Amino acid sequence: MTNALYSPTTMPSDFVIALARNVRLLILDVDGVLTTGYLDYDAQGEMVKSFYVQDGLGIQLLRQMGIPIAIISGRDSKVTAARAKDLKIDFLMQGAQDKGAALKQLMIDAQVTPQQCAYMGDDVIDLPILRAVGFASSVPNGHVLAQRAAHWVSSSSGGAGAVRELAELILFAQDKLNSAYAAYLYDEQHPNLDIM
Template sequence: MSIDLRLQEKAKAIRLLIMDVDGVLTDGRIFYNAEGIEAEAFFVRDGFGLRMAKQAELLTAILTGRTSGAVTHRAKELGISEVHQGALNKLEVYEMLLHRHGLTDEAAAYIGDDLNDLPVLNRVGLSAAPADAAAEVRAQVVYVTTQAGGRGAVREVIDLILKAQGRWEQFVET
């Protein structure tokens, strides 16, 4: 089976998409003003992709080691109810998500960019990393996006999944 067919088969089986935040949903930079208030930037097309995923009944979840009010706000805006921040053991939270939704590893996808994402990336059915992820991560995932973190990587993975599942056409019909 060719790599493209293998990737398509993996994407077709996905029911849950889990994403890291820093370096995946954002470009990894954190801004602080003079008062120490934090701000992060999110890419609009990633957000639109997450809305498409929801419309296509794909479950979505955020799994991040940091805690940020900006992430809480963005997740609420996008209707992502599974938000797990401050997760020191991402694999433990991942296993809880699978159990909660009655899914297997093959039905889950994860997008991560750094070494702390590897335990989950090595378990999921479809592992993905942004183009600018750590080299060690890019070497171990099934799919490396052409887009960078915070610049369309999440949207690219969602598009891949929706196309593999035959759900893409509903979004491009005029």
């Protein structure tokens, strides 16, 4: 299975591709996955977070290809809520200290099985979900126990392209990557230009 649009640093194993093929819901942690994990505060004590724009496009592409997105975060944050609204995240669960319980409720709400869920987490609080889902993923700057529980670890760090990498992997495994990028690659003025 090859695709010019998909060129990861290391090609995932057939096992990982098979797991990604079954994904019907992508669940993401926030701090350390959608962000670098650093928490900055302004002079008024308000939390400031930075989100990587390419991760955002990866999320949009998944949603356009029929794969909903959920966030389960242990922290309750107005910044996360604003970003989730901006990206039209399908399910947002904040303040979830028991992530295993949050996953059970989410699967009921989304009408999916554990095997149909993918999750990306970076720390020990994520272990209950990483152990439960069909496709568990982590980041290279994540805690070693989160990485050990994962089926796949991105080459990009959290907050710096890890989610985009995961999105492209899922779309590639499901033969949806070309369709996801088609609107961006086709040029009406130069229809014979081979961008791929």
